[in-house]
Amino acid sequence: MKMKTIQRGMLSAIAVLASGAMLMAQAPAGGKGKGGPPRPVLSVTSTAWADGGEVPMKHAGRGENKSPAFEFHWTAGNDPVAPPDGLQTYAIIFHDIENSSNKTTVDTLHWSAFNIPGTTKTLPEGLGAGDLPDGTRNGPGINGRGGNPSSYFGPGAGVGPFHHYVFEFYALDTKIDLPATTSRDELMKAMDGHVIGKAAYVGRFHAPPQ
Amino acid sequence: MKMEKIQRVLLSMIAVLATGAIIMAQGPGDGKGPGGGKGGGRGPAGPVFTVTSPSFPDGGEVPRKHSFYGENKLPQFNFSWVQGGNPVAAPAALQTYVVIFHDIENATAKGPADTLHWAAFNIPGTAKGLPEGMGTGDLPDGTRNGPGIGAGRGAPGYFGPGAGPGPFHHYVWEFYALDTKLDLPANTTRDEIVKGMEGHVIGKAAYVGRFHNVP
Numbered sequence: 001m002k003m004k005t006i007q008r009g010m011l012s013a014i015a016v017l018a019s020g021a022m023l024m025a026q027a028p029a030g031g032k033g034k035g036g037p038p039r040p041v042l043s044v045t046s047t048a049w050a051d052g053g054e055v056p057m058k059h060a061g062r063g064e065n066k067s068p069a070f071e072f073h074w075t076a077g078n079d080p081v082a083p084p085d086g087l088q089t090y091a092i093i094f095h096d097i098e099n100s101s102n103k104t105t106v107d108t109l110h111w112s113a114f115n116i117p118g119t120t121k122t123l124p125e126g127l128g129a130g131d132l133p134d135g136t137r138n139g140p141g142i143n144g145r146g147g148n149p150s151s152y153f154g155p156g157a158g159v160g161p162f163h164h165y166v167f168e169f170y171a172l173d174t175k176i177d178l179p180a181t182t183s184r185d186e187l188m189k190a191m192d193g194h195v196i197g198k199a200a201y202v203g204r205f206h207a208p209p210q
Numbered sequence: 211m212k213m214e215k216i217q218r219v220l221l222s223m224i225a226v227l228a229t230g231a232i233i234m235a236q237g238p239g240d241g242k243g244p245g246g247g248k249g250g251g252r253g254p255a256g257p258v259f260t261v262t263s264p265s266f267p268d269g270g271e272v273p274r275k276h277s278f279y280g281e282n283k284l285p286q287f288n289f290s291w292v293q294g295g296n297p298v299a300a301p302a303a304l305q306t307y308v309v310i311f312h313d314i315e316n317a318t319a320k321g322p323a324d325t326l327h328w329a330a331f332n333i334p335g336t337a338k339g340l341p342e343g344m345g346t347g348d349l350p351d352g353t354r355n356g357p358g359i360g361a362g363r364g365a366p367g368y369f370g371p372g373a374g375p376g377p378f379h380h381y382v383w384e385f386y387a388l389d390t391k392l393d394l395p396a397n398t399t400r401d402e403i404v405k406g407m408e409g410h411v412i413g414k415a416a417y418v419g420r421f422h423n424v425p
Contacts, residue, residue, distance in 0.1 A: 043377035051378065052269025052420055075376060097384065100411040105386070105404050107414075160292060161260035162268065164416040166380070168314065170322065188322045195317040198324075200380040202418050204269055209295075 038076035040084050042171045042197030045071045048125070055165060055203035060154040061142075062207060066126040067111075067152035070201065072169070084196055086173035087118040091191060093170070093184070094141070096155065098163040109184050110153045110165070111141035114176045127152055130180070137180055139187060150180050155205035162204040171197030257291040257298045259387045259413030264288075265342065272381060272419035278372035279423055283343040287383070287417065301412055303389040304335040308407060310386070310400070311358070313371070315379040326400050327369045327381070328358035331392045344368060347396070354396050356403060366396050371421035378420040387413030 048068030049056055057063035072090070074083045091114040099108040116123070116136045129151030131137050137150075144150030157163035174194045178186055265285030266273055274280035289307070291300045308331040316325040333340070333353045346367030348354050355366035363369075373379035390410040394402055 041376050052380075052418060073377075078376065097382065097416050098414055100386075100414040103389075103409050103411045105407050105411055159295070160258045161415065164269075164382070164418055166314065166382075170317070173320075191322050193320050195320045195322055198315055198317040199377065200314050202269060202380055202420075204418075 040074040040076050040081045040197070042083075042169065042199045043073045043075060044167070044169050044199040044201050045073065046201055049203055052202050053204065054162075055155050055205040057208075059203075060205060060207075061110075061156035063154065065152070065154045067123070067154075069125040070123040070167070070169075072121055072123075072199075074197075083118060083171070084173075086196055087171055089114065089118055089135075089172050089175050090116040090120060091170040091172060091176065091187065092116070093168045093187070094152070094165065095168075096157070096163050096165055098157070098161075109141055110155075111143070111151070112139040112184065112187060113137065113150075114139055114178070114187060118171070137178075139178070139180055139182055140184055144180065155203065157206045159207045159209050162206045165203045165205060167201040167203075169199045169201075170195050171199075257293050257301055257413075259300075259385070259415045260290055260292055261339075261383070261385050261415040261417050262288050262290070263417055266419060269418050270420070271378075272371050272421040276419075277370040277421055277423075280370070281343075282368070282370045284340060284368040284370075285419075286339065286342040287385075288339040289337060289385070291413075300335060300387070301389075303412055304387055306331065306335055306352075306388050306391050307333040307337060308386040308388060308392070308403065309333070309340070310384045310403070311368070311381065312384075313373070313379050313381055315373070315377075326358050327371075328360060328367065329356040329400060329403055330354065331356055331394065331403060331406075335387070352391075354394075356394070356396055356398055357400055361397065371419070373422045375423050375425055378422045381419045381421060383417045383419075385415045385417075386411050387415075 046068050048059060059066055059068050074081050092112060093109070094111040096108040096110060100106070101108065114137055117134050129138055129143070130149035138144065139150055141150055142153035155163065155165050170191055172191060172194045173196050176187070176190045178190055263285050265276060276283055276285045291298050309329065310326070311328040313325040313327060318325065331354055334351050346355055346360065346365045358366065359369040360367040371379065371381050386407055388407060388410045389412050392403065392406045394406055
């Protein structure tokens, strides 16, 4: 009984510590560190459409299928700052969060790219396929199956409800030693422990009525 | 050597089949055919689940009222099933809904995992939506509030956006329609909920809000 009480006490203590840790996680993300100077925060903008708005047909799989241009920013307390010293590369995971394949909880990965150099300030519209001269490697996604070079693949939802397409940008303190044919799971595993910044950009899409 | 060759051939076959499955999975989800719910001509069209909210436009800013800095109240959500642009009955197999609400911006401890704000499950399949300011804990209709920041503070329930004054964070409500109930305690984990849903997802919808604290 006494042992149980101690266990229960320890569990509550862990729960309290854990919730404290979660709340603290809110703070650095907003740019504020407790004590110390504000930490650089990654954010990504685009002129292709307003964040959370509709993806133009130009960037859709059923349109010109061109990747949108993106700008990378590091800020601290709303002021532009240099990226963290540890920054080596960026990775992008682009997925349709609406799809559930075969009744599973897995959504649809449209495109991924990794080893985008940490010195990158912008991604051009219509990023190329395969391995790029600057070290960027297009990874798993809808293209790249059946031996095609991997590349951006835009939204393709039908005329029904909007699907939500999320670009997740990861800033890493490492390069990723994986082939272009790797899997999403392997990519996530390789990033684990190396994420020093994260940003997202969201677009909604459905095909116009016919 | 021969055995290895057979293995290699088998592996390639599996890879080809898997690719096919993934591409076919685009059909129903992407609704390529007219009707939004059609599997590109493969099989009958199914009802598509969709969620709307009068609280703020999809993809827009979450009003302060629904944030941690405001009243911390759940926005109202309405569930509907549509086919070819028309409202239809939910699939007969539908039993419950699950909601997973997370901040996709946060990376805790340098991992790729984001921050779970709130999860609720066993919302009855007969529900037409979720009310503003939904209650905490276990609700009379069977809805169980599960893990999240609220649960971590001793009150399982909705916990609104809390990003600071920096760049916007993206908050995603993911709604799953299931052909099963989840036999899990309120103090379960996000991973256990996702595992419990595997093979039972007959519809999925999302609603996105952006938030940062304007002091």
